[in-house]
Every structure is written in structure tokens, then in C-alpha cells.
Amino acid sequence: MIDLRSDTVTRPTPAMRDAMHAAPVGDDVWGDDPSVKRFEAAVAKRAGKDTGLLFPSGTQSNLAGLLAHCQRGDEYIAGQQAHTYKYEGGGAAVLGGIQPQPLEHAADGSLPLERIRAAIKPDDFHFARTRLLALENTIGGKVLDADYVKAATDLAREHGLATHLDGARLFNAAVATDTSLSALCAPFDSISLCFSKGLGAPMGSVLVGPRALIDEARRWRKVLGGGLRQSGIIAAACHHALDHHVAELAEDHRRAARLAQGITALPDLKVERQATNMVFLTVPESHIVPLRAWLAEQEILIEVLYATRLVVHRDLDDDAIERVLGALDEYFTRRAA
Ligand SMILES: *Cc1c(COP(=O)(O)O)cnc(C)c1O
Numbered sequence: 001m002i003d004l005r006s007d008t009v010t011r012p013t014p015a016m017r018d019a020m021h022a023a024p025v026g027d028d029v030w031g032d033d034p035s036v037k038r039f040e041a042a043v044a045k046r047a048g049k050d051t052g053l054l055f056p057s058g059t060q061s062n063l064a065g066l067l068a069h070c071q072r073g074d075e076y077i078a079g080q081q082a083h084t085y086k087y088e089g090g091g092a093a094v095l096g097g098i099q100p101q102p103l104e105h106a107a108d109g110s111l112p113l114e115r116i117r118a119a120i121k122p123d124d125f126h127f128a129r130t131r132l133l134a135l136e137n138t139i140g141g142k143v144l145d146a147d148y149v150k151a152a153t154d155l156a157r158e159h160g161l162a163t164h165l166d167g168a169r170l171f172n173a174a175v176a177t178d179t180s181l182s183a184l185c186a187p188f189d190s191i192s193l194c195f196s197k198g199l200g201a202p203m204g205s206v207l208v209g210p211r212a213l214i215d216e217a218r219r220w221r222k223v224l225g226g227g228l229r230q231s232g233i234i235a236a237a238c239h240h241a242l243d244h245h246v247a248e249l250a251e252d253h254r255r256a257a258r259l260a261q262g263i264t265a266l267p268d269l270k271v272e273r274q275a276t277n278m279v280f281l282t283v284p285e286s287h288i289v290p291l292r293a294w295l296a297e298q299e300i301l302i303e304v305l306y307a308t309r310l311v312v313h314r315d316l317d318d319d320a321i322e323r324v325l326g327a328l329d330e331y332f333t334r335r336a337a
Helices: 014-022 034-047 058-069 091-096 113-119 146-158 170-177 181-185 211-223 232-244 249-264 285-297 318-336
Strands: 051-055 074-079 099-103 129-136 162-167 190-194 205-209 270-275 278-282 307-311
Touching: 014 232, 034 051, 034 181, 034 190, 034 205, 034 232, 051 058, 051 211, 051 232, 058 074, 058 091, 058 129, 058 162, 058 190, 058 205, 058 211, 091 099, 099 113, 113 146, 129 146, 146 162, 146 181, 162 170, 162 181, 170 181, 170 190, 170 249, 190 211, 205 211, 249 270, 249 278, 249 318, 285 318
Parallel strands: 074 099, 074 129, 129 162, 162 190
Antiparallel strands: 051 205, 190 205, 270 278, 278 307
């Protein structure tokens, strides 16, 4: 099977499983798991923040971050396409009484400064209290421009807002731009980082930030059911990914570029864009059903839609990419015959 649906489908390598097997563990709710502590410290150091906290998922890490920053009746500004707003079941509103203020993105994935400024409410009891600006990097595979991030977070701070980054794929941004993780994290108070995407761990995200905020997030993690016991087994997998899989993300980016280039040479499919490990295509309606069937027959998993997203990851090698391009080419050759 060649699975291009997401980079979450990556499986732990034998070396990662060895690291999990060998991990010393304890009860992390009691603060007794040495592997978790060591991993959280390593991530915090890499991110240039005080401290880190391991979560089972990125959704929970983001949510605990939002709950730590905002009270009931507060509001956070995010993008219409932001994971925290659109893909997390409205958790901040459901569980925190926190109102999202979604904004339209610019084409590069940013939230234009003028829109942010206009969305920040004055101190008036008619309005929710605007408390937080939440950005996402990468967003739709795209790396946010560093000058933009600085300007947006400066603007937030001028208005007394805290700042959070959903950095589920921030390591991709770091590798793609040859920038340190700490430089990408510096403008934000808190950052959520995922190890279960392109980095290949079976699960695990870390929220990094100042100690007082992370202490608050720890309370919320318990409330949300995310206080885990011998989670050193998970931390060891994530730590292995941190030590061994980050630089290899460059290979995913190279392969995504090759995939985009190969598809550009095919008829009818339009490559809208490629950035880091993602390729976005437009598939004409007439091809959607037959192409889906053909790819399934070839044991290639792609969610074929009008707007199709292909995600490259460490479980796909050069041969896999060529096989996908070959299958697409054969599809069009057969249609023409
Ligand atoms: C995957 C992802 C998350 C977290 O998702 P989980 O499946 O809960 O780990 C958060 N933000 C973005 C942008 C993501 O892609």
C-alpha cells in the first residue's frame, strides 16, 4: 500500500520500537516517569522555552493551551482553516466557553494584520474579551513568512493578547527554511508540536511555554483525561524521532516536489501548489470516481476529491513516488485508448 492521505499514517521503525522497549518508565501523573521528563526537557530546550508537557494528541495539546490562556467568555483569533478552529470539534467553545473569532486567510496562509487589528475588541461588556492570537505553521503545507509572524505577534502583544502557535508541522517549517526550531518558536508564548505526523511516532505532542502557563495546562490535561501513567514508552518513541527523524523531513519535501513536477506533466490534473511535504491538486469532476477506483486497484490510497491533497512522508521512498506517477500516467493512457 502507498498511502498519501496523511503523514499520520507513518509506522514506528524497528529502531523506534527498540527505544520504546528499552525506556525506563514510572507513573507520569505522579511525575515519576524519567523518559517523559527527559523528553519534555529536550523538546523545551530545542524550542527555547522554559518547559514542555507531553500530550497524547495535538488536539489535546492545542486545547489545553487554549484553556490555559483563556477563561470562559474570552475569545481567541484564529484562521477559518486553522486546525484549532475547524478540525478540533470546537473543543475550546465546547469545554472552555472560549469563543473563536475566525478570520479569512490570505493566499499565503497568513491572517492579514488589518483583519487581526479589526477583530480585536475594545474593553466593552458587549464583547467577548479578546485574549489570544493563535497561528499555525506550517499551514496547508506552507511556511509562514518570518517577518509576518513577527509583525502579527508584535501586534497581538501591543493589544495585550497572548500568542499560541499550532506547530503540528513546525519541524517541517524549520527544515524547509533551514531555521532553528527556537527561532520559529521565539515570537510565541506557547507552541504545540506533533511527533505523530512526519516525524513518525505512534502518538505524542508537546506543549512548550513558560512554567506558569504549562502548570495551568497540566491541570487541564488531567481534566481532559490526558494524564497518562507509564507514558515513557510513548516519550521514548517521540524522543527517538526528535533525535533521528527531523533532518529526514527534507527527503519528504524533495519527494513532494518530484511528485508535483511529475503530475504537472500529466493531462487534466492541475497542481495548485506544493509546499514542504504537501501537494494540492484540482481533479476535474469527470475523473474523480474512475481515478479513485483505478488508484484503489493499484493499492494507492489517495482521497480523490475536486481539491485533492497528497501528503508525502517517511514511509514513502523514491520508488513509491515513481509508482504513483506511473499509475497516474497509465490511467490517462488507458482513458485515451
Ligand atoms: C494533526 C494536526 C493537529 C493535531 O491533531 P491530532 O490528530 O489530534 O494529533 C493539530 N494541528 C494541525 C495543523 C495538525 O495537522
